[in-house]
Amino acid sequence: MAVESVAIQNFMQLDDPQCEERIRRAKAKLGERVVVLGHHYQREEVFRHADFVGDSLKLSRLAAGSRADYIVFCGVHFMAEVADILSGPQQVAILPDLAAGCSMADMADQARVERAWRELDEMLGGEVEQGVTPVTYINSAADLKAFCGRHGGIVCTSTNARNVLDWAFGQREKVLFFPDQHLGRNTAYAMGIPLEDMVVWDFDQPHGGLTPEQVRRARMILWKGFCSVHQMFRPEHVDAFRAKYPEGKVISHPESAFEVCQKSDYVGSTEYIIKTIAESAPGTRWLVGTELNLVNRLHQQFKDEGKSVHFMSPTVCMCSTMFRISPQHLAWTLENLVQGQVVNRISVPAAEAEQALRALNRMLEVSP
Numbered sequence: 001m002a003v004e005s006v007a008i009q010n011f012m013q014l015d016d017p018q019c020e021e022r023i024r025r026a027k028a029k030l031g032e033r034v035v036v037l038g039h040h041y042q043r044e045e046v047f048r049h050a051d052f053v054g055d056s057l058k059l060s061r062l063a064a065g066s067r068a069d070y071i072v073f074c075g076v077h078f079m080a081e082v083a084d085i086l087s088g089p090q091q092v093a094i095l096p097d098l099a100a101g102c103s104m105a106d107m108a109d110q111a112r113v114e115r116a117w118r119e120l121d122e123m124l125g126g127e128v129e130q131g132v133t134p135v136t137y138i139n140s141a142a143d144l145k146a147f148c149g150r151h152g153g154i155v156c157t158s159t160n161a162r163n164v165l166d167w168a169f170g171q172r173e174k175v176l177f178f179p180d181q182h183l184g185r186n187t188a189y190a191m192g193i194p195l196e197d198m199v200v201w202d203f204d205q206p207h208g209g210l211t212p213e214q215v216r217r218a219r220m221i222l223w224k225g226f227c228s229v230h231q232m233f234r235p236e237h238v239d240a241f242r243a244k245y246p247e248g249k250v251i252s253h254p255e256s257a258f259e260v261c262q263k264s265d266y267v268g269s270t271e272y273i274i275k276t277i278a279e280s281a282p283g284t285r286w287l288v289g290t291e292l293n294l295v296n297r298l299h300q301q302f303k304d305e306g307k308s309v310h311f312m313s314p315t316v317c318m319c320s321t322m323f324r325i326s327p328q329h330l331a332w333t334l335e336n337l338v339q340g341q342v343v344n345r346i347s348v349p350a351a352e353a354e355q356a357l358r359a360l361n362r363m364l365e366v367s368p
């Protein structure tokens with residue numbers, strides 16, 4: 001007999017403490033059949049229910065190593081897709097709210113990337129496959145990871161971008177990096193590639209708005225994408241902090257603008273930011289350029305050690321799509337699993353998953 005799924009509407013009326021109780025009960029019933037993975041940007045009421053937390057690379061590895069029947073991903077869509085691709089065929093990846101996307105990931109799609117590849121081929125005299133390695137940031141849809149898999153390319157995260165670019169330049173002379181121009185520029189510059197060797201591919205313009213000569217001279221071709229959260233951090237925020245607290249330290253996520261990263265003492269992934277602050281001396285004062293939920297958690301976590309953690313922007317900037325994962329959605333997802341019903345399954349078509357896996361495996365091989 002088919003079991004009816006429990007409707008989300010019943011959960012939207014619950015308050016957070018009610019959800020808390022129901023999430024705990026459902027998790028206890030499901031036991032080891034479920035694993036809840038949580039990205040560092042999740043709100044507190046969701047984050048506390050995660051069995052494991054991490055940045056994109058760590059969570060990918062956790063999904064690959066998990067034996068649970070159900071992987072409930074408290075993060076955004078591309079993360080659940082990666083969990084589906086890296087886990088076994090009998091395992092099920094679930095995203096508690098399907099509207100939890102990533103606006104940066106949406107800035108590159110297959111049609112535009114295929115067009116860019118064709119146009120680059122024209123501009124490079126039919127040599128794109130020999131001359132350009134496509135590199136996609138993990139913040140992208142599975143079909144773009146599959147594109148990289150097909151064309152000798154690779155995936156990167158903010159943790160391994162440098163290792164990945166080393167690999168990519170070892171294959172071919174140039175890199176097409178999408179969708180985040182900032183991660184691409186910040187990483188390549190730190191490797192010693194000057195800004196003059198980088199061009200920005202404007203996907204709204206024919207031939208990216210570039211001449212064949214500009215493309216021929218470039219080593220890094222940066223897709224014109226960005227993160228709407230990290231673009232809020234400005235160099236003047238760093239200047240104001242330094243003027244007030246000359247002894248303070250500045251740490252930023254590499255999705256932040258070049259000028260911000262240049263003015264920062266440290267640049268790295270969410271996991272790196274947490275580790276660096278955790279290992280700093282008691283009394284250190286930090287200005288942090290990443291998402292607000294994580295910065296608030298760091299502030300709480302380290303205030304008893306006398307460390308002060310400041311948010312970089314004067315305006316509130318949360319990742320609104322990460323915030324879509326609510327305790328209500330998590331309770332709904334888990335209670336359905338208790339009833340034997342899977343809701344919001346993320347399933348990448350087999351042929352696409354196979355090609356994307358090639359690019360993900362290349363990444364895992366070169367990762368630190």
Ligand code: 13P
Pocket residue numbers: 040054055056057139157158159227253255268269270271
């Ligand atoms: P991390 O992999 O550093 O956690 O970054 C993910 C992300 O989306 C940052 O905006």
Ligand code: SF4
Pocket residue numbers: 076101102103104105139227228229230255291319320321322
């Ligand atoms: Fe995407 Fe930016 Fe949100 Fe990260 S913070 S998930 S890059 S929109």
